[in-house]
Amino acid sequence: MSPVLSARGLGKRYGRRWALHECDLHVPAGHVVGLVGPNGAGKTTLLHLAVGLLTPTAGRIEVLGNPPSDDPAQLARVGFVAQDTPTYSRLTVGDHLALGAHMNPHWDGAMAQRRIEDLDLDPKQRAGTLSGGQRAQLALTLAVAKRPEFLILDEPVASLDPLARREFLQDLMEVVAEHGVSVLLSSHLVADLERVCDYLVVLVASRVQVAGEVEELLGTHRRLTGPRHDIDALPRDQYVIEESHTDRQSTLLVRCDGPVLDPSWTVEPLGLEDLVLAYMEQAGGGTRRRRSSNARSNVAKLDVAQ
Amino acid sequence: MIEFHLDSRSGVSPYLQIVQQVRQAMRLGLLHQGDQLPTVKEVVAQLAINPNTVLKAYRELEHEGLASARPGVGTFVTGSLGAESLAAHGPLRQALQRWITKARRAGLDDESIEALFRDSFRSAGEEDIA
Numbered sequence: 001m002s003p004v005l006s007a008r009g010l011g012k013r014y015g016r017r018w019a020l021h022e023c024d025l026h027v028p029a030g031h032v033v034g035l036v037g038p039n040g041a042g043k044t045t046l047l048h049l050a051v052g053l054l055t056p057t058a059g060r061i062e063v064l065g066n067p068p069s070d071d072p073a074q075l076a077r078v079g080f081v082a083q084d085t086p087t088y089s090r091l092t093v094g095d096h097l098a099l100g101a102h103m104n105p106h107w108d109g110a111m112a113q114r115r116i117e118d119l120d121l122d123p124k125q126r127a128g129t130l131s132g133g134q135r136a137q138l139a140l141t142l143a144v145a146k147r148p149e150f151l152i153l154d155e156p157v158a159s160l161d162p163l164a165r166r167e168f169l170q171d172l173m174e175v176v177a178e179h180g181v182s183v184l185l186s187s188h189l190v191a192d193l194e195r196v197c198d199y200l201v202v203l204v205a206s207r208v209q210v211a212g213e214v215e216e217l218l219g220t221h222r223r224l225t226g227p228r229h230d231i232d233a234l235p236r237d238q239y240v241i242e243e244s245h246t247d248r249q250s251t252l253l254v255r256c257d258g259p260v261l262d263p264s265w266t267v268e269p270l271g272l273e274d275l276v277l278a279y280m281e282q283a284g285g286g287t288r289r290r291r292s293s294n295a296r297s298n299v300a301k302l303d304v305a306q
Numbered sequence: 307m308i309e310f311h312l313d314s315r316s317g318v319s320p321y322l323q324i325v326q327q328v329r330q331a332m333r334l335g336l337l338h339q340g341d342q343l344p345t346v347k348e349v350v351a352q353l354a355i356n357p358n359t360v361l362k363a364y365r366e367l368e369h370e371g372l373a374s375a376r377p378g379v380g381t382f383v384t385g386s387l388g389a390e391s392l393a394a395h396g397p398l399r400q401a402l403q404r405w406i407t408k409a410r411r412a413g414l415d416d417e418s419i420e421a422l423f424r425d426s427f428r429s430a431g432e433e434d435i436a
Contacts, residue, residue: 032356166354173350177357195312195320195355218319269317 001029002065004150004182005050009059012045019045021206023059027184027199029149031213032176034197035186036276042206043186044083047154050184051080064150076105079148079181083155085139089128093121096142104146112145115171133164137171144175151175153185157192169196190276202276204283214272221275224252224265235261242278253278307344308336312353320355324363332372332387343373343381 003026010023020042027033035043048054049061052068061067066074087096093116101107116123119137121130127138136156143151156172157165173196176183187193193200201211210217221241229250231240238260242253253270254260260267308331310324318326331337344352346360364381367373372385409419 031358169354170351173354173357174347177347177350194314195353195359198356198358215319271317 003027003062004029004031005033005061005063005184007046007049007059007061010046010049010056010061011058012042012049012054013057018206020049020203023208025201025208025211027201027211029182030180031182031199032173032197033182033184033199033201034190034193035184035201035203036190036193037186037188037203038280039188041203043188043203044154046203047080047152047184047186050152051078072105076146077149079143079146079151081139081143081151081153081156084159085136085156087127087130087135087138090126092124092126093130093138094123096127096138097123097145100142100145106147108145108147111147112141115141115145131164133160133167136160136164136168140168140171140175144179144181147179148181151181151183153183155186155188158187158189165192172196190273194272200272200276202279204280207283209279209283217275218269218272220257221253221255221270222260223268223270223274224250224254224260225268226250226262226265229264241282307342309344310349310353312355321359321363321366324349324360325366328363328367328372328383329387332383332385337383339383339386341383343367343383345380 005025005027007023007025010020010025011018012020023046035046037043045054049056050063050068052070052074064074064077068074068078088099091099097109097112097116100112101109115137119134119141121134121138127135130138136159140153140156143153153172157168160168169192172183172185175181185193185196198214199212200214200217202209226249228245228248229252231243231250231252234240234254235256237258238254238256240252240254244251253274308327310327312320312323316323328337328343337343343364346357346364349355349360350357364373364375367381368375370385372383372387373381374384375381406419409422414422
């Protein structure tokens with residue numbers, strides 16, 4: 001099966017600023033992919049490139065094996081919900097469904113109808129008078145009723161209250177379980193995605209910092225605490241993402257494929273949120289620089305020294 | 307039928323939490339041989355988690371011989387848990403209580419006792435692997 005999303009050297013430039021730079025990705029099908037990064041990192045740019053709303057300045061991108069285009073066959077395979085889940089405020093819920101049926105060749109009217117009933121939405125109500133949660137659910141209904149193979153959602157839960165957020169993700173996961181659709185959704189909060197994603201892409205400062213299956217990421221990242229260590233002396237397979245030292249103690253966040261053998265370290269697993277924050281900080285995404293901001297130069301030295 | 311819940315702060319991965327909750331329900335007699343586990347769709351609609359997480363948990367239970375999937379129907383409990391080892395619980399508990407009393411007499415506080423137990427437990431686990 002072709003990957004849902006693959007990018008090679010992908011970039012988008014506005015004037016002199018790269019909104020997305022040297023992006024390499026290979027996301028296999030059958031995942032719920034979380035795209036996380038701070039605001040302004042380039043998440044929306046990447047999603048717009050994926051659905052063909054933008055064209056790349058550099059490199060290439062393929063979605064479901066084809067370059068994004070306005071070809072109807074390709075459009076029918078990808079569902080897209082833009083940021084703030086836009087709907088036509090003067091049109092009713094029923095009008096939206098009629099529009100969906102008119103514009104999509106594989107429209108599943110029965111499914112759309114059932115979802116609207118389950119959500120207790122009045123078909124005669126204008127979309128402009130719906131709550132944020134209801135509007136998001138209507139947008140999701142339109143996107144899934146076209147029965148896409150790949151569903152792309154830009155910050156779908158950012159503007160929702162916690163309850164609406166939970167309900168939206170419950171519904172989204174139900175759709176995934178029922179129809180086996182692959183999903184890519186973005187958020188600036190990893191906590192929103194932690195339970196639903198099994199693949200993560202961390203995008204900071206226009207670049208992909210790390211990407212991979214969540215379980216693999218959690219399995220290969222560790223927090224090491226112990227007496228003060230010189231990180232230049234670490235084994236070759238331990239890549240330092242974050243370090244802090246006191247005069248006696250060192251705390252490191254490392255990526256390592258094998259076990260940590262040095263018995264002077266206390267080795268702890270790492271939560272997804274800490275992992276993402278460490279990459280954000282390393283990439284300079286944090287607003288506050290830490291004392292140990294020379295981490296990267298040390299890492300570079302580590303590579304050369306060994 | 308049982309319902310799952312997730313503790314996002316426990317540090318235990320969601321799939322393992324589901325496995326543990328099924329095992330626990332079996333030990334407590336809430337689940338018996340032949341009982342159906344919630345369908346993947348039911349679990350994700352309730353917990354808002356990735357369907358693969360549930361599938362992985364159910365596969366793990368199958369691997370342990372505790373459950374089996376009937377395609378198109380669902381996953382059912384096929385094994386039983388705890389009945390064989392239950393008899394050993396009493397003596398083990400007594401031995402542990404004696405050990406705790408000894409540790410207290412030696413002047414260890416609760417936190418030191420827990421730390422010592424965890425540390426010994428971990429090194430015993432490492433010896434098993436090695």
